[in-house]
Amino acid sequence: MPTKIDKKIVAYEVINLEEQRKKAAEEEKIQLEGMHENVQRPEMLVGATYKIKTPQSEHALYVTINDMVLNYGTEHEARQPFEIFINSKNMAHFQWVVALTRVISAVFRKGGDVTFLVEEMKAVFDPQGGYFKPGGRFMPSIVAEIGFALESHMKMIGLLKEEKMPDAIREMLHVKRAEYDTLKGRKQTEDVGSFPADAKLCNRCYTKAAIVMDGCLTCLNCGDSKCG
Structure with missing residues (x-):
């Protein structure tokens, strides 16, 4: 069935159908290797x-x-x-x-x-x-x-992604920690891995870093809060 061309031809390309078929066949042969029980162990891992x-x-x-x-x-x-x-x-x-x-x-x-x-x-x-x-x-x-x-x-x-705490939450925890230390009459520590001695165990990250801030139990390590 003839096709009527209503617009001006500005470019054209000759398509080789045989080459296209070969290329498509080669792409179908390419299969990503995945892990399965029949994978042979190489000499070195x-x-x-x-x-x-x-x-x-x-x-x-x-x-x-x-x-x-x-x-x-x-x-x-x-x-x-x-x-x-x-x-x-x-x-x-x-x-x-x-x-x-x-x-x-x-x-x-x-x-x-x-x-x-x-x-x-x-x-x-x-x-x-x-x-x-x-x-x-x-x-x-x-x-x-x-x-x-x-x-x-x-x-x-790369199988699991590292969960990074948002900067806003990290800054908020830093401020609240300073307030907590001031309230308890303690000198603020610069040690990132150090938490108050009276901190409770966080049920999310399993770290003794949960303190009561503004009436809520909040973890200074992961940011988990009972108040959401």
Whole structure:
């Protein structure tokens, strides 16, 4: 069916249908590599090791997380956790440590969204009680601290985004902290990681940094407030 041209022709291009078909076929062949249980482990993996020292043990735990580099050399290059190892001189927890590393590694290799592991592990509480880390952060269990190490690793490789406190809230907390110290007759400290000795435990970030400001329990570490 002929097409009537009503406007002036200002440019034209000759289209090679055969070349277009070949290009479309090649694009269909390009598939992004994703993590799945049939991915073969290469000879070398990149990763990081995190040291965990708890008051519950004389010896530290060393958590090593190795990553698979997917779509290497392309604009879609990404790191995905592939395996985890936990080592320590303390053999008291050997059985559950081995079981934990095997289960987590198996979940990694299944692919998909594995970030849920962080919250699941951080929610594990030791029935004998947790412990406080330097700076006032409360750890409900050794498993939870491994979860925090995993969270740090996932943030480093880009699977999780770092939650940054807005400057306005940070400035407000700084002002309120100064008012609180003045009210209590204390000298204001410049140490960012230091919180009032009478601060309570924040249920959001597990840090002893929550104080009552303007009638509301507010955390100086993460900004969480019972008054919204």
